[in-house]
Structures are given as C-alpha cells and as structure tokens.
Amino acid sequence: MSENSTEEETKPPTLLEQMGGVSGLIYSSVPVVVFVLANAFFGLMPGIWCAVGSAVAITVLRIVRKEPLQPAISGFFGVAIAAFIAYRTGSAKGFFLFGIWASLVYCGIFVFSIVIRWPLAGVVWNLLNGTGHAWRKDKPSRFGYDIATLAMAAVFAARFVVQRWLYNEDYTGWLAFAKLAMGYPLYILGLLVVVWAVRRSEKRLKALEEEKPAELTDAEVEAQLREKYAQAPE
Numbered sequence: 477m478s479e480n481s482t483e484e485e486t487k488p489p490t491l492l493e494q495m496g497g498v499s500g501l502i503y504s505s506v507p508v509v510v511f512v513l514a515n516a517f518f519g520l521m522p523g524i525w526c527a528v529g530s531a532v533a534i535t536v537l538r539i540v541r542k543e544p545l546q547p548a549i550s551g552f553f554g555v556a557i558a559a560f561i562a563y564r565t566g567s568a569k570g571f572f573l574f575g576i577w578a579s580l581v582y583c584g585i586f587v588f589s590i591v592i593r594w595p596l597a598g599v600v601w602n603l604l605n606g607t608g609h610a611w612r613k614d615k616p617s618r619f620g621y622d623i624a625t626l627a628m629a630a631v632f633a634a635r636f637v638v639q640r641w642l643y644n645e646d647y648t649g650w651l652a653f654a655k656l657a658m659g660y661p662l663y664i665l666g667l668l669v670v671v672w673a674v675r676r677s678e679k680r681l682k683a684l685e686e687e688k689p690a691e692l693t694d695a696e697v698e699a700q701l702r703e704k705y706a707q708a709p710e
Contacts, residue, residue: 503534503548505656507555512652515568523568524559531555569648572655576643579635586629590622597624597670598677610681617677624666624673631666634658 507527515523531552538548554574562571589596598611598621611617635658642651 503538504551504660506534507531507551508652508655511559511568511571512649515648520562520566520568524562524571527555527571528559569643569646569651572639572643572648572651575655576636576639579632579639583629583632583636586625586632590625590629593618595621595625597621597628597673601670601674611677614677614680614684617680620673620676624670627669628666631662634662 507530510530511523511527513523514526518526535548535552538544557574558571561573562568564570565573586596589599594612595618598618601621602608602611611621635654638658639651639654642654
C-alpha cells in the first residue's frame with residue numbers, strides 16, 4: 477500500500493464531513509420544507525406525517541448508500557420530536573418550538589462554560605482530538621477558546637431571539653425560512669471562529685513546547701548520577 481493511500485485512510489474527517497457532507501446539509505432541510513408545503517396545501521396532520529415520512533426516507537436512503545448515519549438519525553429524532561409537539565399543540569408553528577427552546581438551552585450551556593473557565597469550544601475540540609488540557613494552562617489559548625465559545629453562544633442566541641419573535645407573531649412560513657437560513661449557514665460561521673481559536677492555540681502551545689528544555693533520557697540521567705557519585709569525597 478502506498479504512503480499516500482495510508483495518509484488518506486488516517487486523515488481525520490473534516491467538519492463538513494462530520495455534519496454529513498453537502499448532502500447532509502440538503503437532507504436536513506427537506507423535512508422542514510416538506511412540512512411547510514404539506515401543511516399549506518393539505519393541513520396540519522398530513523404535514524406532520526409527510527415530514528416524518530421524509531425523515532424516514534432520508535434515513536433509509538443513507539443506509540442503502542452506506543453514508544454516515546449519525547446526522548440522519550439525529551435529524552430523524554429532531555423531526556419526530558418537532559412533529560409530536562406540533563400534534564400536541566394543534567398548531568403548525570409548534571413544529572418549530574423544540575428547536576427554538578433548544579437554542580436557548582445551548583446558548584446557556586456555552587455561556588456557563590465560559591463563566592466556570594472551561595470554555596466548551598476548547599473542551600469539546602481537545603476531547604475529540606485527545607490533546608489533553610494543556611490549553612487551559614495557557615491564558616491566551618483559553619481566551620481564544622472563550623471568544624470561540626462566545627461566538628457559538630451568539631449563534632444560538634440569535635436563533636432563539638429571531639425565531640421566538642416569528643413564533644409569537646404567527647409567521648409560520650417565515651419561521652421555516654429562518655430555521656433554514658439560521659441553521660447550518662450560521663453554524664458554519666461560528667465554527668470558523670472555533671477553527672481560528674484552535675489554530676491560534678496549537679501555534680502557541682507548539683512554540684511553548686519548543687522553548688522548554690529537552691528532557692533527559694534515562695541513560696543520560698544515569699550517566700550524570702555516576703559522574704556525581706564519582707566526584708563525591710569518600
């Protein structure tokens with residue numbers, strides 16, 4: 477096997493690939509569009525069943541095509557919960573209620589992580605990559621992750637404020653548009669800040685590591701001890 481093919485196999489997936497790729501971004505918008513159109517033409521219950529059916533179809537399609545299932549499964553459960561709330565409230569706008577309040581919860585979690593000095597952007601990234609907690613000991617690195625975490629909190633805060641207002645005003649069509657427009661596009665903007673913080677931290681930690689004196693090997697330590705004992709008076 478060639479060296480290039482080995483590198484390709486061990487290369488970690490990109491952020492876009494982790495979200496299901498371009499197809500994953502498209503698939504995630506399908507149930508929302510289907511729900512809004514079916515509700516407009518046929519009513520609430522057909523809209524609910526069409527949205528759930530489209531989510532099931534997308535999951536089955538991913539299984540057949542052997543594509544990553546995690547985005548499809550999480551998307552399916554999200555649609556199922558949204559459909560259940562719409563059914564219980566008897567209102568089409570209820571389909572978006574779960575996502576609205578979830579955004580507020582996520583915003584609170586991100587802000588709280590900054591307050592306790594464990595910015596979530598740094599915790600999650602370094603946990604996934606197994607790079608430990610060295611970044612927390614470097615104040616500039618932690619400050620960069622604070623900014624990245626705050627950016628993600630702002631994304632969820634913007635979603636909550638805008639979509640909650642549209643919900644209160646009964647703008648169901650615009651609510652669907654806002655959910656799509658403020659979904660992955662806004663999320664990707666937040667991730668760009670996270671990537672900036674990661675690169676900044678990695679550069680600093682690498683520079684600090686290079687400045688540290690090289691650790692002695694066991695053989696070098698043993699040689700120094702022998703020299704010390706040889707020089708000691710009897």
